[in-house]
Amino acid sequence: MTYQFRGQTHAVERLYLDFDSFFATAEQHFNPDLRGKPVGVIPLDSPHTGCIAISREAKALGLKSMAKMSEARALIPDMIFVVARHDVYVRLHNRILEVIETCLPVAKVRSIDEVVCHLLPSEAREGEALARRIKRALAANFSDLLTCSIGMAPTETLAKIGAEMNKPDGFALIEAAALPDQLAHLALRKLPGISQGMEARLNAAGISDFEGLWRLAPKQARAIWGSVEGERFWCELHGTHAERPATVKRMFGHSRMLPADWRNPDKLRECAQQLTISAGRRLRRADLRATKLSLGFRGGERPMSRTGKADLRW
Numbered sequence: 001m002t003y004q005f006r007g008q009t010h011a012v013e014r015l016y017l018d019f020d021s022f023f024a025t026a027e028q029h030f031n032p033d034l035r036g037k038p039v040g041v042i043p044l045d046s047p048h049t050g051c052i053a054i055s056r057e058a059k060a061l062g063l064k065s066m067a068k069m070s071e072a073r074a075l076i077p078d079m080i081f082v083v084a085r086h087d088v089y090v091r092l093h094n095r096i097l098e099v100i101e102t103c104l105p106v107a108k109v110r111s112i113d114e115v116v117c118h119l120l121p122s123e124a125r126e127g128e129a130l131a132r133r134i135k136r137a138l139a140a141n142f143s144d145l146l147t148c149s150i151g152m153a154p155t156e157t158l159a160k161i162g163a164e165m166n167k168p169d170g171f172a173l174i175e176a177a178a179l180p181d182q183l184a185h186l187a188l189r190k191l192p193g194i195s196q197g198m199e200a201r202l203n204a205a206g207i208s209d210f211e212g213l214w215r216l217a218p219k220q221a222r223a224i225w226g227s228v229e230g231e232r233f234w235c236e237l238h239g240t241h242a243e244r245p246a247t248v249k250r251m252f253g254h255s256r257m258l259p260a261d262w263r264n265p266d267k268l269r270e271c272a273q274q275l276t277i278s279a280g281r282r283l284r285r286a287d288l289r290a291t292k293l294s295l296g297f298r299g300g301e302r303p304m305s306r307t308g309k310a311d312l313r314w
Helices: 022-030 056-060 069-075 086-101 121-126 128-141 156-165 196-204 210-214 218-225 228-237 265-285
Strands: 004-008 014-019 039-042 080-083 108-111 114-118 148-153 171-173 240-243 251-257 292-298 307-313
Touching (some): 022 039, 022 056, 022 086, 039 056, 039 069, 086 114, 086 128, 114 156, 121 128, 128 148, 128 171, 156 171, 156 228, 228 240, 251 265, 265 292
Parallel strands (some): 039 080, 148 171
Antiparallel strands (some): 004 240, 014 148, 108 114, 292 307
């Protein structure tokens, strides 16, 4: 992967919008009986699976994202679980994009609940007023349950950091002149792209906080990451756009970790059907036709270690 690095920008040029607990709040939006209650969205109808999203009410009671159902039940006995309805979320996502476009053009869709907008100088000058206008439009067209957090900054990475700083329903404006002090309080794991493994690499290099990360040289960052991605991250953090070249997708794939009670022929067949249908829907939405279907399974001795995967290629 190669990147094009553009000059450093001091202007606020990016807006990052990140919905809060999207799958869970979508279920509450569609079902009034779930509103105000702790809700967990699960991938399979099984007592041995885990949550892929939890509502803010569940988070307020101390439950962490991706918690297992057993952990959720132990902490919150009246927790309500709903099987994920991805087609419903995709249709809602498409309607949401239309509403955002009435306020600001959407430049990139990063995921079903995250979008990026490029800001003109006049739009950037609106600051929080623009964020409030987007939030009002969403509330008027849907409900006040579907909240989002918005970050505005010189680069996409900084704007994403801003969106994640004050969840839920938050806003943060990050300006070049305020760096690094404005972000000095953030732990390394709070930064997008820094996983547990990457944090360990940084720690091994003597980097334990944001200020240490900020002081790195670009080539040092590349060496720690082991790829140009480190230099890209450094540039975005310091206000230089790092643009990825356009890629051509050649495959849609879905995989799922199977709980113990789904490890039998009937459930395996049902899971394989679900995965294939999901991949096929994405293929149709992209107006493509598959030339190859592959289905694979991987097993292991540890609990929850068996997976199924369906791929469609063209």
